Amino acid sequence: MASGVYVTENIDSIPRIKPNIKSSHVTQEGVATAIASIQSHFTTLDKMSDRVMRQAGIKGQPNNVYLGEIPWKADxxxxFKAHPNRSHRMRPIYSGEAVTLSKELIIPPPLENHRYEILVRQVEVGKRIRTVFCRNTKAYIPDEEEVIHAIFDIVSRSGTTGVLTFNEVEALAVRYNISLSAKPH
Structure with a gap:
């Protein structure tokens, strides 16, 4: 008989369990303790992911959690450290990053005058959510918090057709600007 853990979640860090081995074999109790520790690790990550998704206003299942050092994560x-007053960012996509976003995501080659970029929302320091965005390179997108915030919300909203209009982004950005400027500084 054997025991083990089968992991279906895409998480880049699984705790290393050092069993307390006093003989040449691992006891059933030792295996059970190691499995319970790994399950506890995933439960903690699931709760954190759910909380971050709720804080970010995103509905649905979180897809991936990355705890290790990855170039796009460090970037x-x-x-965000250099821009402490920002919660949203739009940046180029890293090679291989798209496959880390969702197991269901299939990204076709971009249309002419388009490229894929990543929209990032920092929910709290060190906890961020990303989504991919295919942008028209002929359309100017100002790097302003309210504009990137509006684009992130529109792109991540369920049921979005994928086509953003200037009027839709502008209306939401104006609303965010008014609500942001109404807060005491």
């Missing part, structure tokens, strides 16, 4: 961290 986002550095950018």
């Amino acid at each position: 986002d961290s550095d950018w």
Whole structure:
């Protein structure tokens, strides 16, 4: 008989369990303890992911959690440290990053005058959500919090057709600007 853990979640960090081995074999109790520890790790990550998704206003299941050092994660961290008054960012997509976003995501080659970029929402320091965005390179997109916030919300909203209009982004950005400027500083 054997025991083990089968993991279906895409998580880049699984805790290393050092069993307390006093003989040449691992006991059933030792295996059970190791499995319980790994399950506890995933439960903690699931609760954190659910909380971050709720804080971000995103409905649905979180797809991936990355705890390790990854170039795009370090880049986002550095950018948000350099821009402490921002919660949203639009940046180029890293090679291989698209496949980390969703197991269901299939990204076709971009149309002419389009490219894929990543929209990032920092929910709290060190906790960010990303989504992919195919942008028209002929359309100017100002790097302003309210504009990127509006684009993130529209792109991540369920039921979006994928086509953003200037009027839709502008209306939402204006609303965010008014609500942001109404808060005491």
